[in-house]
Amino acid sequence: MKSFARLSFPLLFLASFLASAVLSQAQDAAASGKGAIIIISVEGDVKIKKVGTETFLPKEKVAAGMSIFDGHTILSGEASKAVLLLSNGSITTVGAKSELTIVEFTQKKFEKSNTKMSELKEEPSNSSTKLKLAYGDMTFNVKKLNPGSSFEIDSPVGNAGIRGTAGQMTAQVDPNTGNTTGGCNMTQGTVSFTDPSGNSIPLNAGQGTNVTTNPEGQQVGQTQQQEVPPETQQEINQTTEQAETQTEDVTVDQASSAVEEVEQQAQEEASNSKESKEEEKKEEEKKEEEKKDDEPKEEKKKDDEPTEEPKDEPKDEPKDEPTKTEEPNEDSTSSSDPAKTEEAAATTESAPANTETQVDTDQITEQNLETSDSVENIQETGEIVVTDNNLAKAINKLGLTADQKKVLSDYSEDTRWKVTELSPSNAKHITTANPTEAEILHYLAFAKTTKDALSLNIQPAQTKTLLTHNLLETQVNQVLGFSGTTRDSLIAEPLPRLEGILAMQLTSAEADILFTYSADLRQDMVEADNTSLVKALLFLNQGEEDTSSLLDDYTYKHDDVAKEDTSNKEPSESTDPDADQIVSKGIEDLLESTKENGNSFIVSQLYELGEGKIDAALLAEGQLGNELLSDVTLFGQVDTSRLFGFQEAISNFFYQAPAEVFDSVILTDPGPEQDPLLLAARTLLIEQGTLDIGLVLDSSNPAIALTAAQDIQISGDVHLSALSVSGYPDAMAGLIAGGIFDISPGSSLTFLDGSLLVASKASSDFVQVSMEAGGNLSISTLENLLFHDSTLKVRPGDSIHLSAMNTLSVNGLQFSDQLKSIYMQATTIDLRNVFFPDGSMVHLQSQFGGVDGIYPNFGNSQPGRVNFIENVGYHQTLIDSRATFDQFRDKILITPLPTAP
Numbered sequence: 001m002k003s004f005a006r007l008s009f010p011l012l013f014l015a016s017f018l019a020s021a022v023l024s025q026a027q028d029a030a031a032s033g034k035g036a037i038i039i040i041s042v043e044g045d046v047k048i049k050k051v052g053t054e055t056f057l058p059k060e061k062v063a064a065g066m067s068i069f070d071g072h073t074i075l076s077g078e079a080s081k082a083v084l085l086l087s088n089g090s091i092t093t094v095g096a097k098s099e100l101t102i103v104e105f106t107q108k109k110f111e112k113s114n115t116k117m118s119e120l121k122e123e124p125s126n127s128s129t130k131l132k133l134a135y136g137d138m139t140f141n142v143k144k145l146n147p148g149s150s151f152e153i154d155s156p157v158g159n160a161g162i163r164g165t166a167g168q169m170t171a172q173v174d175p176n177t178g179n180t181t182g183g184c185n186m187t188q189g190t191v192s193f194t195d196p197s198g199n200s201i202p203l204n205a206g207q208g209t210n211v212t213t214n215p216e217g218q219q220v221g222q223t224q225q226q227e228v229p230p231e232t233q234q235e236i237n238q239t240t241e242q243a244e245t246q247t248e249d250v251t252v253d254q255a256s257s258a259v260e261e262v263e264q265q266a267q268e269e270a271s272n273s274k275e276s277k278e279e280e281k282k283e284e285e286k287k288e289e290e291k292k293d294d295e296p297k298e299e300k301k302k303d304d305e306p307t308e309e310p311k312d313e314p315k316d317e318p319k320d321e322p323t324k325t326e327e328p329n330e331d332s333t334s335s336s337d338p339a340k341t342e343e344a345a346a347t348t349e350s351a352p353a354n355t356e357t358q359v360d361t362d363q364i365t366e367q368n369l370e371t372s373d374s375v376e377n378i379q380e381t382g383e384i385v386v387t388d389n390n391l392a393k394a395i396n397k398l399g400l401t402a403d404q405k406k407v408l409s410d411y412s413e414d415t416r417w418k419v420t421e422l423s424p425s426n427a428k429h430i431t432t433a434n435p436t437e438a439e440i441l442h443y444l445a446f447a448k449t450t451k452d453a454l455s456l457n458i459q460p461a462q463t464k465t466l467l468t469h470n471l472l473e474t475q476v477n478q479v480l481g482f483s484g485t486t487r488d489s490l491i492a493e494p495l496p497r498l499e500g501i502l503a504m505q506l507t508s509a510e511a512d513i514l515f516t517y518s519a520d521l522r523q524d525m526v527e528a529d530n531t532s533l534v535k536a537l538l539f540l541n542q543g544e545e546d547t548s549s550l551l552d553d554y555t556y557k558h559d560d561v562a563k564e565d566t567s568n569k570e571p572s573e574s575t576d577p578d579a580d581q582i583v584s585k586g587i588e589d590l591l592e593s594t595k596e597n598g599n600s601f602i603v604s605q606l607y608e609l610g611e612g613k614i615d616a617a618l619l620a621e622g623q624l625g626n627e628l629l630s631d632v633t634l635f636g637q638v639d640t641s642r643l644f645g646f647q648e649a650i651s652n653f654f655y656q657a658p659a660e661v662f663d664s665v666i667l668t669d670p671g672p673e674q675d676p677l678l679l680a681a682r683t684l685l686i687e688q689g690t691l692d693i694g695l696v697l698d699s700s701n702p703a704i705a706l707t708a709a710q711d712i713q714i715s716g717d718v719h720l721s722a723l724s725v726s727g728y729p730d731a732m733a734g735l736i737a738g739g740i741f742d743i744s745p746g747s748s749l750t751f752l753d754g755s756l757l758v759a760s761k762a763s764s765d766f767v768q769v770s771m772e773a774g775g776n777l778s779i780s781t782l783e784n785l786l787f788h789d790s791t792l793k794v795r796p797g798d799s800i801h802l803s804a805m806n807t808l809s810v811n812g813l814q815f816s817d818q819l820k821s822i823y824m825q826a827t828t829i830d831l832r833n834v835f836f837p838d839g840s841m842v843h844l845q846s847q848f849g850g851v852d853g854i855y856p857n858f859g860n861s862q863p864g865r866v867n868f869i870e871n872v873g874y875h876q877t878l879i880d881s882r883a884t885f886d887q888f889r890d891k892i893l894i895t896p897l898p899t900a901p
Helices: 009-031 230-247 252-312 338-349 361-370 389-397 402-408 413-420 424-433 437-444 448-457 460-468 473-480 484-491 495-503 508-514 519-527 531-540 544-563 579-596 601-609 616-628 646-650 653-664 882-886
Strands: 032-034 037-043 046-050 072-076 081-086 091-094 098-108 127-141 150-155 158-162 166-173 180-188 191-194 200-203 207-213 224-227 632-634 677-679 684-686 689-692 703-708 712-714 717-721 731-737 741-743 748-751 754-760 764-767 770-773 777-781 785-793 799-804 807-815 821-825 828-836 841-846 866-874 892-896
Touching: 032 252, 037 230, 037 252, 072 081, 081 230, 091 098, 091 230, 098 448, 127 180, 127 230, 150 166, 150 508, 158 180, 158 484, 166 230, 180 191, 180 230, 191 484, 200 207, 389 413, 402 424, 413 424, 413 437, 424 448, 424 460, 437 460, 448 473, 460 484, 473 484, 473 495, 484 495, 484 508, 495 519, 508 531, 519 544, 531 544, 531 601, 579 601, 579 616, 601 616, 601 653, 616 646, 616 653, 646 653, 646 677, 653 703, 653 731, 653 754, 684 703, 712 731, 741 754, 741 764, 748 754, 754 770, 770 777, 777 785, 785 799, 799 807, 807 821, 828 841, 841 866
Parallel strands: 127 150, 632 684, 677 703, 684 712, 689 717, 703 731, 712 741, 717 748, 731 754, 748 770, 754 777, 764 785, 770 785, 777 799, 785 807, 799 821, 807 828, 821 841, 828 866, 841 892
Antiparallel strands: 032 098, 037 081, 046 072, 072 098, 081 091, 091 127, 098 127, 127 166, 150 158, 158 191, 166 180, 180 207, 191 200, 207 224
C-alpha cells in the first residue's frame, strides 16, 4: 500500500481547486438531460407503463424503433422479451415474465456522428443510470463508463454497481412462500455486488451470487458465491450476442435523435400533467364550495329537530333513552332504506344496557358506505370507521391492509383526508412506515416526485428514518440521488454525520468512495469541516490508511499554523515562492483544465506514477498530456495550434497508444531523417474536401503525421494536398490512430503528392473504400485488417504494403497497374476475389510461411498460413492448385514472418 505519511503540506493546496469544481459539477448536472431508451425489438407480450400509475403505453408505442425515457416500467409475459439500447451505448435484454423499471437515466448532450454505437469503446457522454428489477431476469452489456458516470441495477436480492461489463441479474419469486431468489452472474468484466444485508462482494467474469429474501425484503441465510454454470454462461452469451447483432447498425446520430425525441415527449407530458392538475384542483375547489353550501343547511336542520320532534316522531317510538353504548346516531336511523333502518335499530336494541357492546366494524363500515349514515370512531379491532362516508370510501380505494388502516386511525380526520389524496402505492408505503402525525404531515408537504421516489427507491423503514430526522425535502432528494448501497449506508448514518455529509454536496462517485471507509474515518472527514479537503482526498481514491494519514497530516499542520504566534516573526528574507507551492498551484490549475477538457483521469494517474506525490517533472508530463488529448476536427487546412514535436509527443505517458503504433508499423521506406511534424488529438475527424498539409511543411522536413490517441474518422471524399511544398518532389503523410481508423463505406482518401501511411492500433475495416497515393501506400494495424470490395492505387513503379498483427482478410480488392511490388504481412492471410496485377512482385509473409516452404493453402483458412480460399490469381490466371502456382513462383513469394532478434 502506498504511504502518504511524508506527503508535504503544500501539496494540499490542490484542495482549493474544488471551490470552482463544485460549480463545474453543478453545471455538469444542469447540462444533463433525459437519456433515451430505444426499443430495438419486442417478442411476445410486452407492456410499458408510467411509474406510479396503471396507464400503459399504446401498443404502437411499444414497438421496434420507438423510444422511452426514465420513469417507465417494462413488463414481459411468458415467452416474451424486449431488447433495449440506451443512448449511452449500453444494451439490456428484459427476459420473460419480468418487470424492469427505468428509475433514472440522464445523460449529457453529445455530438451527432455517423459512427455506430457498437463501434464506440466507451459511452459518448457522461450518464447516470438506475434500473430496478422487481422480478424476472435481465441481461446487461454496459458500455465502458466515463469517470463520473454511474450504472446501477437494484433488485430484491441485491444491488450491482457497474462500470462497463456484461452479465445477468435474476430475481425469481416462489409463489408458495413469496420468497425471492436470485443474484448476479458475470460473463465479462467485474462488478461490485451488495446483498440486502449490506455485504459487498466483488464478482469477476465467471462468478455469480445466490441470495434469498423473504416477502418483507429481509435476507434469508447467507449470500452464496459460486461459479456460473456453463449452461448459464452460454445462455447469457447467446442473449448478449443476439442483442449486439440487433443493435450493431444504430448510429450515434440516431441515438442523439432519440434523445431529442424523448425530451420533447417528457416536456409535453409535464405540460399535460400540469394542465390536468390545474383542472383537478379547480374541480376539487368546486366540490369544496358545494360542500360548504350544503353544510349550513344540515346544521340548521339539526338545530330545528328538537322542536319539531314531537310532531314528527311516530306514536310507537320508544320514549326511554338508550345507554350511550346503545345510542345510534340519528342520521344512521334515517336511511332511505326502511329494511336497513329496522335492521340497524334491532341491532342497537339487542345490546345489553351498561355493558361494552361487541361491534362488528366491518358491517358498520360496509353499511356506512352503502348509505349516508355516519357513526363514531371505533378502534377496538384496529379498523377505522369514520364519521364521513366519503372519507371511508376514499380510504377503501387506497387498498390498505388492516395494519395500514390502523396507522391512519391515530391521525386527525383532516390528516386522513390528505392521505387519501396520495397514490395507492405512496399511501401504502407511508402507512407501512408508521410515522407520527407530525412526520406524516412533513411527508405530505413533499412534492409528488419526491414521494414517488421514496416509494420506488427505499424501504418504508428508511422513509421513517428520514422523517424522524426531520430532513428538508432538498436533503431527502439529495439522499435519493445516490446509488442503492451508498444511499442505504447514508440513511443509516447518525443524524449529525448524515447532515455533515449532505452539506458537502458530494457527487455519486465521491459518496461511493466515502462509504468504502470506516465510520471513524467518515466522522473525521465531517469533523475536519473542510469540504474542499475532503473532496480532494476522495478524488485521490486511496485506501483507508493512506487517506487517514493524509487527513491527519493536514489537520496537524493546519492546527500548528493556527496556533503559531507570528506577531514577532521577522519577514521572510526571500519573496520567491516555494517550489512546492508552485507545483501545488500547477496541480490545482491542471485539475481544473483536465476537468474542462474531459481528461480528469490525468491527475489521478500522475499520483499513481509518483507514488503519492507529483513533482515538477510529472506535472509537466500531465500538462502536455492534457494538451495532446483534445478532440480535433480538420477542414481545409491544418490547425497549427495542434502541432507538436514528434519525439516530445510520442514519448508522453498519456500518448502511448500512437507511440505503440509508430514503434510497430513497418514502413516501405524510412522517410526523411528528421522527425516529422506531428498533429495530436484525442479523436481526429477529417471532414470531406481538400485538406492542405503543405502549408506547414518545407523542403527540409516534408513529412507530417496526423495522429489521435483514440480514433481517426473519415466520411466522404478526403483529398490531402501538399503542392505548396517547394523544392522537394515527394512529401509524406501519415494518419496514425491509437484506436481504430474509421473510414465510412463509399469514402475515399487520396494523397497524390507523396507517400501515404495509414496505421491503427485496433482492428480496422476498409469496406467499399478507395485509397490512392502519389508514392508508396502502407496500411497497417496491430490487430486485424479487413478489405472488402475496395481499391488501392499508387503511381507506376511504387509499392503497396499491407500488414496486420493477427489476420489480414481480403474479399474483393483491386490494385492499380504497373505496381513495383505488393507486400502482405500477417499471422494469417486469407485471400478471396483478388488478382495481383501483371508485372508486380508479390511477397506474402505469414507465421509459418508456405506449405512445404513454397505453396499457399488452397480452399479454406488455416491459421498461420497464406490461404488462397477463393478466386485468387495473378493477372488473368486463376491460381487454385500447386500446378498453377508453379507458373508464378518467380512472381509470388511466400515466406515465414521474420523472428524477433
